Amino acid sequence: MPFEYAPAPESRSVVDIASSYGLFINGDFVDASSGITFKTVNPATEEVLADISEAGAADVDRAVAAARAAYENVWGPMSGRDRAKYLFRIARLVQERSRELAVLETLDNGKPIRESRDVDLPLVAAHFFYHAGWADKLEHAGYGAHPRPIGVAAQVIPWNFPLLMLAWKIAPALACGNTVVLKPAETTPLTALAFADICRQADLPPGVVNIITGAGDTGRLLVEHPDVDKVAFTGSTHVGKAIQRALAGTDTRLSLELGGKAANVIFDDAPLDQAVEGVVNGIFFNQGHVCCAGSRLLLQESIAEEVVDSLKRRLGTLRLGDPLDKNTDIGAINSAGQLARIVDLVDSGDAEGADRWSAPCELPDRGYWFPPTIFTGVTQAHRIAREEIFGPVLSVLTFRTPDEAVEKANNTPYGLSAGIWTEKGSRILWMAERLRAGVVWANTFNRFDPASPFGGYKESGFGREGGIQGLGAYLSGEDH
Amino acid sequence: MSDETGAPAGAPTARVEVRKTYKLFIGGAFPRSESGRTYEVVAADGRFLANAAKGSRKDGRDAVLAARKAQPTWSAATAYNRGQVLYRVAEVMEGRREQFVADIVDAEGVSSSDAALQVDAAIDRWVWYAGWTDKIAQVLGSANPVAGPYFNFSLPEPSGVVAAVAPQESSLLGLVSVIAPIVASANTVVVIASSARPLPAITLTEVLGTSDVPGGTVNVLTGEAGEIMPWLASHADVNALDLTGINDSALAVSLERDAAGTVKRVRRPSPDADWFASPGLSRLRAFVETKTVWHPLGV
Structure with a gap:
């Protein structure tokens, strides 16, 4: 029940x-x-x-x-x-x-x-x-x-x-x-x-x-x-x-x-439940209206299917609706203009051949809304992998080796933030050194503090x- | 009467010197300009000194390519290693002291003692910046006391490839004051030497070429900044501009505008700089990015 x-x-x-x-x-x-x-x-x-x-x-x-x-x-x-x-x-x-x-x-x-x-x-x-x-x-x-x-x-x-x-x-x-x-x-x-x-x-x-x-x-x-x-x-x-x-x-x-187009990189040894929570917080926090949002999810190939399934299950539990309700997870898109931009980019994802999945939630009749959405089968050439969407839309890409992860994560003109999920300490520091981004969150995401400098490459x-x-x-x- | 060389009595005894061909310095090699062009460099008193290479936009692009290729190696070297390499530059400069003095006397028309002061200051500046390589992270970085169970630290990293214009007046000390902080902060650089006084810069390239600086870390072009810089200012593989030696304000404005196309970091012109003054941190701060890393604490 x-x-x-x-x-x-x-x-x-x-x-x-x-x-x-x-x-x-x-x-x-x-x-x-x-x-x-x-x-x-x-x-x-x-x-x-x-x-x-x-x-x-x-x-x-x-x-x-x-x-x-x-x-x-x-x-x-x-x-x-x-x-x-x-x-x-x-x-x-x-x-x-x-x-x-x-x-x-x-x-x-x-x-x-x-x-x-x-x-x-x-x-x-x-x-x-x-x-x-x-x-x-x-x-x-x-x-x-x-x-x-x-x-x-x-x-x-x-x-x-x-x-x-x-x-x-x-x-x-x-x-x-x-x-x-x-x-x-x-x-x-x-x-x-x-x-x-x-x-x-x-x-x-x-x-x-x-x-x-x-x-x-x-x-x-x-x-x-x-x-x-x-x-x-x-x-x-x-x-x-x-x-x-x-x-x-x-x-x-x-x-x-x-702007930003942050990569959130998950290795096969990461604590997957925590990582999935981090990914959700990374892109669906504030309806994805976050310049440092983890809008590109880079999954190591061997765990890609498992993580995507787990993500979909988790997104199915998010509550979208009245922002003033204390149980609400996903609020309204800030304006009609922003909603139009999100819809345009999501349409380009469909047109360019990526696979769209949206959480099954009912959208209110009035106001500006967009359901949490994941694209799989995304390549680096797709607009949804290159342009900042500034909405609750996640593009999923895969990689095999750490070098490939670095290469793909850095393959953007932006450099605001990045995420790394792995249990291996030396790999965290190795990745953190190579990611060209001003803020690197390791085994966490979207943390802010006045004592912590924020800004981009x-x-x-x-x-x-x-x-x-x-x-x-x-x-x-x-x-x- | 004749001496043992067989020269007739009364003939001039001065030796005919072997003159040097002055070339560019790109990727650790000394090519001529691909354009085949040169321009005449004269001493302060108008005497012919040399035909320097007149660098073209293609030379500029080649230099950017070399600087980009050298970037990962130079920035991945340990700070200790970079410090030793830069200190080595000072050592080799010291050995060429007389040549630098002569170059500056020719180029700037100052007395030997004034030129010597500049050379001394330039060598000392290399030493000063060499010592900075393994201190920047401690002075500009930090451990940040965030309000939560996280370890959080910030470190300076190089912006990447910097395109710089050396001062037009101060042919060696000004040049060194511009490029040493750029490479000390682990960037690689393409620098355009003083247009009218390029020879001390070329002598410096001979020092750089023989002192363990990896090829492509410093690339020196001679010619007109006004011709080459617009291509570098709009070049997507250049991360930052140092316009110190641009005296033409209209050119500076247009370069800065072009730089905005890829959000380059720009250090604006400083035509009246006193190069003997203590430099402070400002040039070391100019082309670094702060990276902040978070990790949760827990068992």
């Missing part, structure tokens, strides 16, 4: 969403000068959540000017000790309001509440806490005896981990003495706007953090603004390249965290976020 789950929805009553939001500039919410707005929707229901202001050139100017003034008059001259205390305050406020922020994130993004509550929010608080401690110790971080901030940072973040990406950007920037203008993704602005309220509660001086909303045009205006000293971008490789091109010949410093970008290495992206000085 199958077990039935009773609905266990998290209450929406902890959040208070305004019908419309302005731009957070110099400590106040102001209307966009153009008066243009757009809507942010709940991707699980297509319900409109709020009207959001679209920042234009004049608004970007205002926000950058506010950040500049705050940098020169307040935040730049402030002692590291005092900057630290503001960041500690923010960390605590995030912890205090984490239930509200988790629900808000799930409503706006579509990710399961279990993930926003247990992964995103704890990491957000941890990120501020970790970097708070750096603010008055930067002279010990290896960037010379007198490391200096860079100035005004323009930061553009994606929709997959809205508040976590904000924390990855804002915490190190502020700890190092920079001020910021941050633009969240147009489909997930709400937690960034809620963060503005946390800045207010922390009494953060006006202009130190400015949040402007809008789509690609707003982002372009921001990163190409002449009075910006530093640009940090997380998003697609395509846009990252355009930004790098646009900043050619300027003095603006740049760090990029772009090759076309997955440059610069690191987190750890002592991540501070370099926000400091200048003789040893930088």
